[in-house]
Amino acid sequence: MLEAVDLECVRGDRPLFSxxxxxxxxxxxxxxxxxxxxxxxxxxxxxxxxxxxxxGEVRWNGADIHALxxxxxxxxxxxxxxxxxxxxxxxEENLRVDVSLSSNTDTTLIRATLERLELxxxxxxxxxxxxxxxxxxxxxARLFVQKKSLWxxxxxxxxxxxxSVTLMTELLVEHLARGGMIVMTSHQEIEVExxxxxxxxxxx
Amino acid sequence: MxxxxxxxxxxxxxxxxxxxxxxxxxxxxxVFFVIVVSLFPLGLGAEPTVLRTVAPGVIWVAALLATMLSxxxxxxxxxxxxxxxxxxxxxxxxxxxxxxKVAAHWALTGLPLVLISPLLAVQMNLPDSAIGTxxxxxxxxxxxxxLLGAVGAALTLGLRGGGVLVSLLVLPLYTPVLIFGAGxxxxxxxxxxxEAQFSLLGAFLxxxxxxxxxxxxxxxxxxxx
Numbered sequence: 001m002l003e004a005v006d007l008e009c010v011r012g013d014r015p016l017f018s019x020x021x022x023x024x025x026x027x028x029x030x031x032x033x034x035x036x037x038x039x040x041x042x043x044x045x046x047x048x049x050x051x052x053x054x055x056g057e058v059r060w061n062g063a064d065i066h067a068l069x070x071x072x073x074x075x076x077x078x079x080x081x082x083x084x085x086x087x088x089x090x091x092e093e094n095l096r097v098d099v100s101l102s103s104n105t106d107t108t109l110i111r112a113t114l115e116r117l118e119l120x121x122x123x124x125x126x127x128x129x130x131x132x133x134x135x136x137x138x139x140x141a142r143l144f145v146q147k148k149s150l151w152x153x154x155x156x157x158x159x160x161x162x163x164s165v166t167l168m169t170e171l172l173v174e175h176l177a178r179g180g181m182i183v184m185t186s187h188q189e190i191e192v193e194x195x196x197x198x199x200x201x202x203x204x
Numbered sequence: 205m206x207x208x209x210x211x212x213x214x215x216x217x218x219x220x221x222x223x224x225x226x227x228x229x230x231x232x233x234x235v236f237f238v239i240v241v242s243l244f245p246l247g248l249g250a251e252p253t254v255l256r257t258v259a260p261g262v263i264w265v266a267a268l269l270a271t272m273l274s275x276x277x278x279x280x281x282x283x284x285x286x287x288x289x290x291x292x293x294x295x296x297x298x299x300x301x302x303x304x305k306v307a308a309h310w311a312l313t314g315l316p317l318v319l320i321s322p323l324l325a326v327q328m329n330l331p332d333s334a335i336g337t338x339x340x341x342x343x344x345x346x347x348x349x350x351l352l353g354a355v356g357a358a359l360t361l362g363l364r365g366g367g368v369l370v371s372l373l374v375l376p377l378y379t380p381v382l383i384f385g386a387g388x389x390x391x392x393x394x395x396x397x398x399e400a401q402f403s404l405l406g407a408f409l410x411x412x413x414x415x416x417x418x419x420x421x422x423x424x425x426x427x428x429x
Contacts, residue, residue, distance in 0.1 A: 048293060051429050074295035082286025088225040089218070097287070100214040101294040105207060126225070142290075 001025055002047070002150060002181060006056035009042050016042055017203055018055070026149070026179040027197055029172065031190055034203030040185040041081065043203065044154050047183060048078045060150075074103045076150040083139035087128030091119050091138050094127055095145050102146040113144040117167070132159045140168065143175075151175065153184035208296055212304045219308035222281075229277055234316045237270040241324045252329045259328035260338070260389035267317050267342060268378050271349040274313040275374070276367050278305065278357045279424070292428055302424065303417040306354045314346030334392040344405040345385040351416035352377045358423035381408055 001023065008018035016039030024030050032040050045051040047058055049065050049072065058065045065072045085094050095110045114120045117137045122130060127138060136159045143151055151172075157165050169191055172182060176197050184190075192198045223229050244262050248254055282288040282305075291301050321342055325335045356374035360366035388401035 050289065050292060070295040070297070073293050076293065078289070078293050080286055080289060082284070082289065084286035084290045086218075086222055086282075086285060086287060088222045093218075093221070096214070097218055098290070100211045100218075101290055101296075103207060103295050105210065 001059075001061050002183070003059040003062075004047070004056070005059060007043075007046065007053050007058065008055040009039055009046055009051070010054045011039070011042055015054075020056070022199070022201060024181050024183065024199070026181055027176050029176055029182040029184070029190070029192060029198050031198060031200045032183065032185045032203065033187075033200060034185075038203040040203060041154055044078070044080070044152050044183065044185065048076065048152055049073070050078075075148055076152060077102070077143050077146045077148045078152045078154075079139050079142060079156055080154045083135050084142070085127045085135055085138055088126055090123055090125060091127055091130070091141075092123045094138060095141055098142040099145050102148065104147055106147070107145075109145050109147070113141045116144070116171075117141050118164075133161055133164065136160055137164060144171070149180050151180065151182045151184070153182065155185055155187075157186055157188055208300070211294075211296055212300060215301060215304045216308050219305060220311065223308070223312045229274075230312050230316065233270040233274040233313045234320065236273055237266050237317055238320065238324065240266040240269065242327065245327065255329045256331070256393060257390075259325065259330045260334075260386040260393065262328065263321060263324055263338065264342075264345075264382050264386040264389070267321075267346060268349065268375070268382055270317060271313060271346065271353060272371055272374065274309070275353040275357045275370055278309050278354055279361055280357075280366075283361050283427070288424065289428060292425065298421040298424065299417045302354065302358075302421045303413075306350050306417060306420070309354070310347050310350040314342075314350055317346060318342045330389070331393060334389055337392045337398065338389045341385045341388045341402070341405060344402070344409055345381045348381050348405075348408045348412045349378060351412040352381075354420040355416055355423060358420040358427060361424065361427040381405070384408075 003023045005021055007020040009016045022030065032043060034040050042051060046053050060068055060072045060075065091114060092110055095113065096107060099105065099107050114123055117140065119134060119138060119141065122134065127135065130138065140156055157168060160168060173192055175182060190198065241263055244258065245255060279288060292298055294301065318339060321338055322335050325338050330338065353374050356370040359373065360369045363369060384401045384404045388398045391398040391401060
Protein backbone atom coordinates (compact mmCIF):
# COMPACT_ATOMS: atom_id res chain seq x y z
CA MET A 1 0.00 0.00 0.00
CA LEU A 2 1.49 3.30 -1.13
CA GLU A 3 0.25 6.52 0.43
CA ALA A 4 1.07 10.16 0.00
CA VAL A 5 0.11 12.26 2.99
CA ASP A 6 -0.23 16.02 2.72
CA LEU A 7 2.62 16.18 0.23
CA GLU A 8 4.06 19.55 -0.76
CA CYS A 9 6.71 19.91 -3.45
CA VAL A 10 8.65 22.94 -4.62
CA ARG A 11 11.07 23.26 -7.50
CA GLY A 12 13.51 26.10 -6.90
CA ASP A 13 11.33 28.82 -5.39
CA ARG A 14 8.21 27.76 -7.24
CA PRO A 15 5.59 25.75 -5.33
CA LEU A 16 4.26 22.92 -7.52
CA PHE A 17 1.52 21.45 -5.37
CA SER A 18 0.61 21.24 -1.70
CA UNK A 19 -1.74 19.24 0.55
CA UNK A 20 -1.61 16.43 -1.96
CA UNK A 21 -2.78 13.05 -0.70
CA UNK A 22 -3.72 9.73 -2.22
CA UNK A 23 -3.65 6.04 -1.44
CA UNK A 24 -2.89 3.18 -3.78
CA UNK A 25 -3.78 -0.43 -2.95
CA UNK A 26 -2.44 -3.59 -4.63
CA UNK A 27 -3.96 -4.05 -8.08
CA UNK A 28 -4.53 -0.34 -8.63
CA UNK A 29 -3.11 2.06 -11.17
CA UNK A 30 -2.71 5.75 -10.51
CA UNK A 31 -2.69 7.84 -13.65
CA UNK A 32 -1.16 11.27 -12.97
CA UNK A 33 -2.21 13.88 -15.48
CA UNK A 34 -1.45 17.54 -15.88
CA UNK A 35 -0.01 20.11 -18.22
CA UNK A 36 3.73 20.42 -18.86
CA UNK A 37 5.54 21.79 -15.84
CA UNK A 38 2.78 20.96 -13.41
CA UNK A 39 5.08 18.75 -11.35
CA UNK A 40 4.30 15.24 -12.60
CA UNK A 41 7.94 14.17 -12.77
CA UNK A 42 8.70 15.80 -9.41
CA UNK A 43 5.79 13.90 -7.89
CA UNK A 44 7.08 10.59 -9.27
CA UNK A 45 10.64 11.28 -8.10
CA UNK A 46 9.27 12.18 -4.67
CA UNK A 47 7.37 8.88 -4.59
CA UNK A 48 10.63 7.08 -5.44
CA UNK A 49 12.48 8.89 -2.68
CA UNK A 50 14.90 10.60 -5.06
CA UNK A 51 13.51 14.05 -4.25
CA UNK A 52 12.56 15.06 -0.75
CA UNK A 53 9.17 16.73 -0.34
CA UNK A 54 9.05 20.20 1.24
CA UNK A 55 6.36 18.92 3.59
CA GLY A 56 4.35 15.78 4.16
CA GLU A 57 5.53 12.23 3.61
CA VAL A 58 5.25 9.20 1.39
CA ARG A 59 4.36 5.98 3.21
CA TRP A 60 4.79 2.36 2.21
CA ASN A 61 2.58 0.03 4.26
CA GLY A 62 2.25 2.76 6.85
CA ALA A 63 5.94 3.65 7.30
CA ASP A 64 7.82 6.65 5.91
CA ILE A 65 9.83 5.58 2.85
CA HIS A 66 12.94 7.47 3.99
CA ALA A 67 12.88 5.50 7.22
CA LEU A 68 12.40 2.23 5.31
CA UNK A 69 15.27 2.97 2.91
CA UNK A 70 16.53 -0.18 1.21
CA UNK A 71 13.46 -2.13 2.25
CA UNK A 72 11.27 0.23 0.21
CA UNK A 73 13.71 0.49 -2.70
CA UNK A 74 13.65 -3.31 -2.90
CA UNK A 75 9.95 -3.13 -3.81
CA UNK A 76 10.12 -0.52 -6.55
CA UNK A 77 11.18 -0.14 -10.14
CA UNK A 78 11.39 3.33 -11.65
CA UNK A 79 11.52 4.10 -15.34
CA UNK A 80 12.14 7.81 -15.66
CA UNK A 81 12.64 10.23 -18.50
CA UNK A 82 16.17 8.97 -19.07
CA UNK A 83 16.18 5.35 -20.03
CA UNK A 84 19.05 4.25 -17.80
CA UNK A 85 20.70 2.43 -20.70
CA UNK A 86 24.45 2.34 -21.25
CA UNK A 87 24.97 2.63 -25.00
CA UNK A 88 28.20 0.63 -25.09
CA UNK A 89 26.54 -2.44 -23.59
CA UNK A 90 24.22 -4.79 -25.45
CA UNK A 91 20.52 -4.96 -24.48
CA GLU A 92 21.20 -8.21 -22.68
CA GLU A 93 24.10 -6.74 -20.69
CA ASN A 94 21.97 -3.72 -19.82
CA LEU A 95 19.30 -5.99 -18.40
CA ARG A 96 21.93 -7.88 -16.43
CA VAL A 97 22.89 -4.58 -14.81
CA ASP A 98 19.22 -4.02 -13.97
CA VAL A 99 18.99 -7.47 -12.42
CA SER A 100 22.16 -6.93 -10.39
CA LEU A 101 20.73 -3.64 -9.09
CA SER A 102 17.64 -5.41 -7.76
CA SER A 103 17.34 -7.85 -4.90
CA ASN A 104 16.54 -10.81 -7.13
CA THR A 105 19.31 -12.67 -8.93
CA ASP A 106 17.23 -14.44 -11.51
CA THR A 107 18.78 -13.78 -14.92
CA THR A 108 16.73 -16.45 -16.70
CA LEU A 109 13.98 -13.96 -17.46
CA ILE A 110 16.23 -11.77 -19.60
CA ARG A 111 15.95 -13.72 -22.85
CA ALA A 112 12.21 -14.18 -22.54
CA THR A 113 11.72 -10.49 -21.81
CA LEU A 114 13.81 -9.41 -24.79
CA GLU A 115 11.72 -11.69 -26.98
CA ARG A 116 8.44 -10.49 -25.58
CA LEU A 117 9.42 -6.87 -26.22
CA GLU A 118 10.70 -7.75 -29.70
CA LEU A 119 14.31 -6.86 -28.94
CA UNK A 120 15.77 -10.35 -29.22
CA UNK A 121 17.07 -9.71 -32.74
CA UNK A 122 19.32 -6.94 -31.39
CA UNK A 123 20.87 -8.76 -28.46
CA UNK A 124 24.39 -8.64 -29.96
CA UNK A 125 24.34 -4.95 -30.87
CA UNK A 126 25.42 -2.17 -28.53
CA UNK A 127 22.32 -0.41 -27.25
CA UNK A 128 23.42 2.89 -28.79
CA UNK A 129 22.38 1.68 -32.27
CA UNK A 130 18.78 1.08 -31.15
CA UNK A 131 16.09 3.53 -32.18
CA UNK A 132 14.41 5.82 -29.64
CA UNK A 133 11.38 3.55 -29.38
CA UNK A 134 13.52 0.43 -29.03
CA UNK A 135 15.54 2.09 -26.26
CA UNK A 136 12.29 2.92 -24.50
CA UNK A 137 11.22 -0.70 -24.75
CA UNK A 138 14.58 -1.80 -23.35
CA UNK A 139 14.13 0.61 -20.43
CA UNK A 140 10.66 -0.86 -19.83
CA ALA A 141 12.13 -4.37 -19.99
CA ARG A 142 13.68 -3.52 -16.60
CA LEU A 143 10.19 -3.87 -15.10
CA PHE A 144 9.96 -7.52 -16.08
CA VAL A 145 13.45 -8.64 -15.09
CA GLN A 146 13.42 -6.88 -11.70
CA LYS A 147 9.99 -8.28 -10.76
CA LYS A 148 9.07 -5.67 -8.15
CA SER A 149 5.54 -4.93 -7.01
CA LEU A 150 5.50 -1.14 -7.37
CA TRP A 151 6.15 0.39 -10.79
CA UNK A 152 6.69 4.12 -11.09
CA UNK A 153 6.68 5.13 -14.73
CA UNK A 154 7.32 8.55 -16.22
CA UNK A 155 5.74 8.76 -19.67
CA UNK A 156 6.37 5.07 -20.37
CA UNK A 157 4.50 5.16 -23.67
CA UNK A 158 6.43 8.05 -25.23
CA UNK A 159 8.24 7.15 -28.47
CA UNK A 160 6.44 3.79 -28.69
CA UNK A 161 4.62 2.74 -31.87
CA UNK A 162 0.97 1.69 -31.85
CA UNK A 163 1.59 -2.04 -31.49
CA SER A 164 4.09 -1.47 -28.67
CA VAL A 165 1.59 0.73 -26.83
CA THR A 166 -0.98 -2.07 -27.09
CA LEU A 167 1.56 -4.62 -25.86
CA MET A 168 2.68 -2.39 -22.97
CA THR A 169 -0.94 -1.77 -21.94
CA GLU A 170 -1.51 -5.52 -21.87
CA LEU A 171 1.57 -5.99 -19.72
CA LEU A 172 0.47 -3.23 -17.34
CA VAL A 173 -2.92 -4.89 -16.94
CA GLU A 174 -1.21 -8.24 -16.27
CA HIS A 175 0.88 -6.63 -13.55
CA LEU A 176 -2.24 -5.19 -11.92
CA ALA A 177 -3.96 -8.58 -12.12
CA ARG A 178 -1.02 -10.09 -10.22
CA GLY A 179 -1.65 -7.56 -7.43
CA GLY A 180 1.02 -5.09 -8.52
CA MET A 181 0.76 -1.33 -8.22
CA ILE A 182 1.50 1.27 -10.88
CA VAL A 183 1.92 5.03 -10.69
CA MET A 184 2.41 6.57 -14.10
CA THR A 185 2.18 9.77 -16.06
CA SER A 186 0.96 9.75 -19.61
CA HIS A 187 -0.70 12.13 -21.98
CA GLN A 188 -2.46 9.19 -23.57
CA GLU A 189 -5.62 7.58 -22.24
CA ILE A 190 -4.95 4.25 -20.64
CA GLU A 191 -7.34 1.48 -21.59
CA VAL A 192 -7.98 -0.71 -18.59
CA GLU A 193 -11.02 -2.95 -18.86
CA UNK A 194 -12.05 -2.93 -15.22
CA UNK A 195 -12.31 0.77 -14.49
CA UNK A 196 -12.35 0.20 -10.74
CA UNK A 197 -8.56 -0.25 -10.65
CA UNK A 198 -7.86 3.02 -12.40
CA UNK A 199 -7.45 6.21 -10.40
CA UNK A 200 -6.75 9.50 -12.10
CA UNK A 201 -5.24 12.58 -10.50
CA UNK A 202 -4.87 15.90 -12.21
CA UNK A 203 -2.12 18.29 -11.18
CA UNK A 204 -2.62 21.96 -11.92
CA MET B 205 24.86 -10.41 1.71
CA UNK B 206 25.99 -12.77 -1.08
CA UNK B 207 23.74 -10.69 -3.35
CA UNK B 208 25.58 -7.56 -2.35
CA UNK B 209 28.98 -9.05 -3.15
CA UNK B 210 27.68 -10.31 -6.49
CA UNK B 211 26.26 -6.89 -7.32
CA UNK B 212 29.48 -5.10 -6.42
CA UNK B 213 31.58 -7.53 -8.47
CA UNK B 214 29.18 -7.25 -11.38
CA UNK B 215 29.17 -3.44 -11.36
CA UNK B 216 32.98 -3.39 -11.22
CA UNK B 217 33.12 -5.63 -14.28
CA UNK B 218 30.48 -3.52 -16.00
CA UNK B 219 32.53 -0.35 -15.59
CA UNK B 220 35.63 -2.11 -16.96
CA UNK B 221 33.67 -3.47 -19.94
CA UNK B 222 32.22 -0.07 -20.81
CA UNK B 223 35.62 1.61 -20.52
CA UNK B 224 37.35 -1.02 -22.65
CA UNK B 225 34.76 -0.55 -25.38
CA UNK B 226 35.42 3.16 -25.27
CA UNK B 227 39.18 2.87 -25.03
CA UNK B 228 39.95 6.56 -25.67
CA UNK B 229 38.67 7.14 -22.14
CA UNK B 230 41.49 5.06 -20.72
CA UNK B 231 44.16 6.23 -23.13
CA UNK B 232 43.60 9.98 -22.77
CA UNK B 233 44.85 10.37 -19.17
CA UNK B 234 47.69 7.93 -19.79
CA VAL B 235 48.92 9.66 -22.95
CA PHE B 236 48.54 13.02 -21.20
CA PHE B 237 50.70 11.76 -18.31
CA VAL B 238 53.44 10.53 -20.64
CA ILE B 239 53.45 13.69 -22.76
CA VAL B 240 53.52 16.12 -19.83
CA VAL B 241 56.45 14.32 -18.23
CA SER B 242 58.24 14.09 -21.60
CA LEU B 243 57.96 17.87 -22.09
CA PHE B 244 60.22 18.61 -19.14
CA PRO B 245 63.49 17.21 -20.57
CA LEU B 246 62.72 19.22 -23.72
CA GLY B 247 62.05 22.40 -21.80
CA LEU B 248 64.78 22.13 -19.15
CA GLY B 249 67.46 20.61 -21.33
CA ALA B 250 68.91 17.15 -20.93
CA GLU B 251 71.11 17.97 -17.94
CA PRO B 252 70.94 14.71 -15.90
CA THR B 253 71.37 16.24 -12.45
CA VAL B 254 68.68 18.87 -13.05
CA LEU B 255 66.25 16.25 -14.33
CA ARG B 256 66.97 14.00 -11.39
CA THR B 257 66.21 16.81 -8.93
CA VAL B 258 62.88 17.77 -10.49
CA ALA B 259 61.78 14.24 -11.49
CA PRO B 260 59.77 13.30 -8.35
CA GLY B 261 57.80 16.53 -8.41
CA VAL B 262 57.23 16.47 -12.17
CA ILE B 263 55.99 12.89 -12.25
CA TRP B 264 53.73 13.42 -9.26
CA VAL B 265 52.25 16.67 -10.58
CA ALA B 266 51.62 15.02 -13.96
CA ALA B 267 49.89 12.10 -12.22
CA LEU B 268 47.72 14.60 -10.32
CA LEU B 269 46.70 16.41 -13.49
CA ALA B 270 46.09 13.20 -15.43
CA THR B 271 43.75 11.95 -12.68
CA MET B 272 42.05 15.34 -12.68
CA LEU B 273 41.46 15.02 -16.40
CA SER B 274 39.65 11.72 -15.98
CA UNK B 275 37.41 12.76 -13.09
CA UNK B 276 34.47 14.05 -15.10
CA UNK B 277 34.17 10.58 -16.62
CA UNK B 278 33.60 9.03 -13.22
CA UNK B 279 29.88 9.82 -12.84
CA UNK B 280 28.95 12.06 -15.78
CA UNK B 281 28.06 9.31 -18.29
CA UNK B 282 25.98 7.36 -15.81
CA UNK B 283 24.32 10.57 -14.71
CA UNK B 284 23.42 11.60 -18.26
CA UNK B 285 21.93 8.24 -19.26
CA UNK B 286 20.02 7.71 -16.01
CA UNK B 287 22.02 4.73 -14.70
CA UNK B 288 23.06 6.68 -11.62
CA UNK B 289 19.40 7.21 -10.76
CA UNK B 290 18.90 3.46 -10.96
CA UNK B 291 21.89 2.91 -8.66
CA UNK B 292 20.45 5.37 -6.14
CA UNK B 293 17.20 3.37 -6.25
CA UNK B 294 18.86 0.00 -5.79
CA UNK B 295 18.23 -1.72 -2.45
CA UNK B 296 21.95 -1.58 -1.66
CA UNK B 297 24.00 1.08 0.16
CA UNK B 298 24.90 3.79 -2.35
CA UNK B 299 28.21 4.28 -0.50
CA UNK B 300 29.29 0.81 -1.52
CA UNK B 301 28.19 1.25 -5.13
CA UNK B 302 30.14 4.54 -5.25
CA UNK B 303 33.17 2.78 -3.80
CA UNK B 304 32.88 0.19 -6.57
CA LYS B 305 32.80 2.89 -9.22
CA VAL B 306 35.84 4.60 -7.70
CA ALA B 307 37.70 1.29 -7.56
CA ALA B 308 36.98 0.74 -11.25
CA HIS B 309 38.06 4.31 -11.99
CA TRP B 310 41.37 3.71 -10.22
CA ALA B 311 41.92 0.41 -12.03
CA LEU B 312 41.41 2.23 -15.34
CA THR B 313 43.37 5.44 -14.70
CA GLY B 314 45.49 5.21 -11.53
CA LEU B 315 46.85 1.73 -12.11
CA PRO B 316 48.05 2.38 -15.70
CA LEU B 317 49.87 5.50 -14.41
CA VAL B 318 51.58 3.42 -11.74
CA LEU B 319 52.57 0.77 -14.27
CA ILE B 320 54.07 3.19 -16.78
CA SER B 321 55.86 5.35 -14.19
CA PRO B 322 59.13 3.30 -14.14
CA LEU B 323 59.58 4.09 -17.82
CA LEU B 324 59.18 7.80 -17.18
CA ALA B 325 61.49 7.54 -14.19
CA VAL B 326 64.21 6.23 -16.47
CA GLN B 327 63.53 9.05 -18.90
CA MET B 328 63.89 11.58 -16.08
CA ASN B 329 67.15 9.92 -15.01
CA LEU B 330 65.93 8.84 -11.58
CA PRO B 331 68.39 6.42 -9.95
CA ASP B 332 67.30 2.77 -9.97
CA SER B 333 66.98 2.78 -6.19
CA ALA B 334 64.29 5.49 -6.38
CA ILE B 335 62.14 3.75 -9.01
CA GLY B 336 60.70 1.25 -6.56
CA THR B 337 59.86 4.07 -4.16
CA UNK B 338 58.19 6.03 -6.95
CA UNK B 339 56.00 3.07 -7.92
CA UNK B 340 55.10 2.35 -4.32
CA UNK B 341 54.31 5.99 -3.53
CA UNK B 342 52.06 6.21 -6.62
CA UNK B 343 50.44 2.89 -5.69
CA UNK B 344 49.48 4.36 -2.29
CA UNK B 345 48.75 7.87 -3.56
CA UNK B 346 46.71 7.41 -6.75
CA UNK B 347 43.79 5.64 -5.00
CA UNK B 348 43.58 8.67 -2.69
CA UNK B 349 43.43 10.91 -5.77
CA UNK B 350 40.55 8.85 -7.22
CA LEU B 351 38.68 8.80 -3.91
CA LEU B 352 38.99 12.54 -3.21
CA GLY B 353 38.23 13.25 -6.85
CA ALA B 354 35.00 11.26 -6.56
CA VAL B 355 33.74 13.69 -3.92
CA GLY B 356 34.51 16.66 -6.19
CA ALA B 357 32.98 14.94 -9.22
CA ALA B 358 29.82 14.10 -7.27
CA LEU B 359 29.46 17.66 -5.98
CA THR B 360 29.80 19.25 -9.41
CA LEU B 361 27.63 16.72 -11.25
CA GLY B 362 25.30 18.30 -13.77
CA LEU B 363 26.72 21.80 -13.31
CA ARG B 364 27.82 23.89 -16.24
CA GLY B 365 31.59 24.33 -16.24
CA GLY B 366 31.83 21.48 -13.75
CA GLY B 367 35.24 20.52 -15.13
CA VAL B 368 36.89 23.76 -14.00
CA LEU B 369 35.05 23.76 -10.72
CA VAL B 370 36.16 20.24 -9.91
CA SER B 371 39.82 21.30 -10.32
CA LEU B 372 39.32 24.23 -7.97
CA LEU B 373 37.65 21.98 -5.42
CA VAL B 374 39.93 19.00 -5.59
CA LEU B 375 43.44 20.29 -6.36
CA PRO B 376 43.87 21.92 -2.92
CA LEU B 377 42.88 18.61 -1.34
CA TYR B 378 45.48 16.83 -3.46
CA THR B 379 48.39 18.91 -2.12
CA PRO B 380 49.17 16.76 0.96
CA VAL B 381 49.35 13.65 -1.24
CA LEU B 382 51.63 15.50 -3.65
CA ILE B 383 53.92 16.77 -0.88
CA PHE B 384 54.44 13.41 0.78
CA GLY B 385 54.38 11.37 -2.44
CA ALA B 386 57.00 13.48 -4.17
CA GLY B 387 58.79 13.93 -0.83
CA UNK B 388 59.24 10.18 -0.45
CA UNK B 389 60.88 9.88 -3.87
CA UNK B 390 63.15 12.92 -3.38
CA UNK B 391 64.06 11.52 0.02
CA UNK B 392 65.42 8.35 -1.52
CA UNK B 393 67.34 10.34 -4.15
CA UNK B 394 69.02 12.44 -1.43
CA UNK B 395 69.39 9.49 0.91
CA UNK B 396 66.95 10.47 3.68
CA UNK B 397 64.75 8.23 5.77
CA UNK B 398 61.33 8.05 4.12
CA GLU B 399 59.33 5.96 6.56
CA ALA B 400 57.33 8.98 7.74
CA GLN B 401 56.21 9.88 4.22
CA PHE B 402 54.96 6.36 3.58
CA SER B 403 53.17 6.20 6.90
CA LEU B 404 51.39 9.44 6.08
CA LEU B 405 50.46 8.28 2.56
CA GLY B 406 49.06 5.10 4.12
CA ALA B 407 47.12 7.17 6.63
CA PHE B 408 45.67 9.36 3.85
CA LEU B 409 44.57 6.23 2.01
CA UNK B 410 42.92 4.76 5.09
CA UNK B 411 41.11 8.03 5.77
CA UNK B 412 40.01 8.46 2.15
CA UNK B 413 38.73 4.86 1.87
CA UNK B 414 36.69 5.38 5.02
CA UNK B 415 35.17 8.79 4.38
CA UNK B 416 35.32 9.65 0.66
CA UNK B 417 32.77 7.09 -0.66
CA UNK B 418 30.35 8.12 2.05
CA UNK B 419 30.78 11.83 1.25
CA UNK B 420 30.53 11.18 -2.49
CA UNK B 421 27.33 9.15 -2.04
CA UNK B 422 25.79 11.96 0.03
CA UNK B 423 26.79 14.49 -2.65
CA UNK B 424 25.29 12.28 -5.36
CA UNK B 425 21.95 12.13 -3.54
CA UNK B 426 21.96 15.92 -3.46
CA UNK B 427 22.89 16.13 -7.16
CA UNK B 428 20.10 13.71 -8.07
CA UNK B 429 17.48 15.61 -6.07
